[in-house]
Amino acid sequence: MPDNATPILISVELRSVDALLAVEGSALLEKRIDDATAFRLYEGAYPLPRRAPLRIELIVDPADLSREATVCAALRGHFELDYAARTRELARLFAAARTATAVGLVFVVILLAIANAIDAESPSQLARGIRESFTIFAWVAMWRPAELWLYEHWPIRRRRALARRLAAAPVKLVPRAAVVGLA
Numbered sequence: 015m016p017d018n019a020t021p022i023l024i025s026v027e028l029r030s031v032d033a034l035l036a037v038e039g040s041a042l043l044e045k046r047i048d049d050a051t052a053f054r055l056y057e058g059a060y061p062l063p064r065r066a067p068l069r070i071e072l073i074v075d076p077a078d079l080s081r082e083a084t085v086c087a088a089l090r091g092h093f094e095l096d097y098a099a100r101t102r103e104l105a106r107l108f109a110a111a112r113t114a115t116a117v118g119l120v121f122v123v124i125l126l127a128i129a130n131a132i133d134a135e136s137p138s139q140l141a142r143g144i145r146e147s148f149t150i151f152a153w154v155a156m157w158r159p160a161e162l163w164l165y166e167h168w169p170i171r172r173r174r175a176l177a178r179r180l181a182a183a184p185v186k187l188v189p190r191a192a193v194v195g196l197a
Contacts, residue, residue, distance in 0.1 A: 021069035021183070024058035026051060027190070031078040035088055047092045055089075059176050068183040076189040086185045093181035100174035104167060111162035118156040125152035 028034050034047050059068055072085065129148035132141055 019067060021067040022062050023069050023071055024055060024062075024183075025071040025073065025188075026054050026058070027073040031074055031081045031085055031187075034072075034085065046095070047088050052092060052096075055180055056173070056176055059180055060172075064175065068179050070180070070183045070185045072185065072187050073190050074187050076191060079187050079189060082185070082187045085187060089183075089185050090181050093177045097174055097177035097181060100170055100177060104170050104174070107162060107167055107170065111159060111166075114162055115156075115159040118159045121155035122152045125149070125155070 028051065034051055055070065062068070070089065125148045129145045129152065132145040132148070134142075134145065136142060
């Protein structure tokens with residue numbers, strides 16, 4: 015979608031801005047939001063088109079409207095930190111994939127060498143069974159590296175992209191009384 019597309023609205027009603035900003039027991043200086051609200055925003059953004067810009071509307075008590083700048087900074091900070099955390103998680107995952115690949119390849123080489131050392135033309139069923147077992151085990155050793163490289167990173171990439179989009183989304187506080195159907 016083009017950058018000038020109309021942002022898609024994600025609307026969440028909050029009990030209070032204090033509850034949004036109160037992260038129990040956190041001694042961190044970074045501005046964060048509570049996990050339930052972050053989860054609700056992720057859930058709201060997940061099914062939307064991946065390239066569509068987002069807009070966040072938080073329905074609050076009218077007395078909390080003056081705290082919009084604080085809320086915007088907290089949301090942006092929260093999702094920027096989550097984006098950075100997912101980036102680090104991806105780096106760790108690919109480091110683990112490289113290690114698993116190296117270990118797996120070593121096992122493949124060793125086990126296939128052992129399997130090839132067993133005479134394929136041996137009349138013994140036991141020898142053929144052992145040879146096949148070494149061959150199968152060698153390829154099973156590559157299962158985890160393949161899983162890491164092919165599949166495991168996609169959910170992390172998706173969450174990271176959502177964090178980037180949510181961090182960039184404009185945030186507006188809307189008074190509870192102004193929302194149709196709520197009173």
